[in-house]
Amino acid sequence: MNGGAGTGTVDRGSPRGWLRFLLRAPILIYRLKLGWLLGQRFLLLAHTGRKSGKPRNTVLEVLRFDPVSHRCVIASGWGTRSQWYRNVLNDPRVRYTVGLNTHAGRAAPLPLERAVEELQDYARRHPAALRKLTQLMIGETYVGSPDQYARLAARVPLLELEPEGETP
Numbered sequence: 001m002n003g004g005a006g007t008g009t010v011d012r013g014s015p016r017g018w019l020r021f022l023l024r025a026p027i028l029i030y031r032l033k034l035g036w037l038l039g040q041r042f043l044l045l046a047h048t049g050r051k052s053g054k055p056r057n058t059v060l061e062v063l064r065f066d067p068v069s070h071r072c073v074i075a076s077g078w079g080t081r082s083q084w085y086r087n088v089l090n091d092p093r094v095r096y097t098v099g100l101n102t103h104a105g106r107a108a109p110l111p112l113e114r115a116v117e118e119l120q121d122y123a124r125r126h127p128a129a130l131r132k133l134t135q136l137m138i139g140e141t142y143v144g145s146p147d148q149y150a151r152l153a154a155r156v157p158l159l160e161l162e163p164e165g166e167t168p
Contacts, residue, residue, distance in 0.1 A: 023059075024058070024059075026038065026042065026044075027044065027057050027058070029059075030044040030057075030097055033100070035098070035100055036099045036100050038059075039099065040062060040065045040098055041061060041062055042059055042060065042061055042062060043059070043062050043065075043072060043097060043098045043161075044057060044058075044059050044096065044097040045057065045058050045059070045060055045074070045088075045094055045095075045096050046095040046096065046097075047084060047088050047091065047094050048087060048091045048093070049087055050086060050087045050090035056083075056084065058084045060075075061074070061075070062074060062098065063075055063118055063119075063121075063158065064118060064121065065098060069162075069163070070101070070103050070105075070163045071160060071161065071162050071163070072098065072160070072161040073110070073158055073159070073160050073161075074158070074159055074161065075156050075157070075158050076156060076157045076158075076159070077133065077136070077137055079155060079156060079157070080157055085157060085159075088107045088159065092107045093105075093106060094106065094161060103163040104163065104164050104165065105161050105162050105163040105164050106161070106162055106164060107159045107160070107161050108159060108160050109158070109159050110157075110158040110159065110160055112150070112153055112154060114158075115153035115157070115158040116150055118158055119149050119152055119153055119158075120149055123144060123149075130142060134152060137155065137156050138151060138152055138155050
C-alpha cells in the first residue's frame with residue numbers, strides 16, 4: 001500500500017493537521033450527549049491504544065446498523081494503517097455509541113466475501129456516498145462491478161461490532 005498517483009486516500013496514511021482536527025471534531029458532539037444529531041449513520045467508537053493502553057475515541061460512519069441486535073458494520077477508510085483499526089485488532093473489546101445508546105462489545109474483521117456483500121448492500125442504500133468513497137478510498141470512478149467491490153473490500157477493511165451481554 002505504498003502511495004502512488006490516483007491510488008486513493010488509503011495510501012496517504014492517517015490524516016494530519018486541519019483534516020485530522022475536522023475529522024475528530026464530531027467526538028465533541030458525543031461528549032456533549034448530542035450524538036442523536038448524527039442519527040444512526042455515525043457512531044463513537046471507544047477503544048484502547050495498543051501502545052499506550054489509554055482510552056481512545058473516534059467517530060466513524062456506519063455502513064449498516066441493526067436496531068434490534070445493535071450490531072454495526074464499519075469501515076476503515078484509511079486502510080489497515082489506521083490507528084483505531086490497529087488498536088481494535090490488538091484489543092477487540094470496544095464501547096460504541098449510536099445516537100444516545102452505548103454498548104459494550106467486540107469488534108471482528110469481516111471475511112472478504114462478507115465485506116463485498118456489505119459494500120454492495122451499502123451501495124444500494126447510499127449510492128452517492130459509495131461513489132464518493134470509492135474515489136477517495138481507492139482512487140477509482142465507481143462502476144459497481146464485482147471486481148471493483150472486491151478491490152474496495154480488499155483495501156478498506158470492514159469490521160462488525162457486536163454488543164456483549166445484551167439480548168435483543
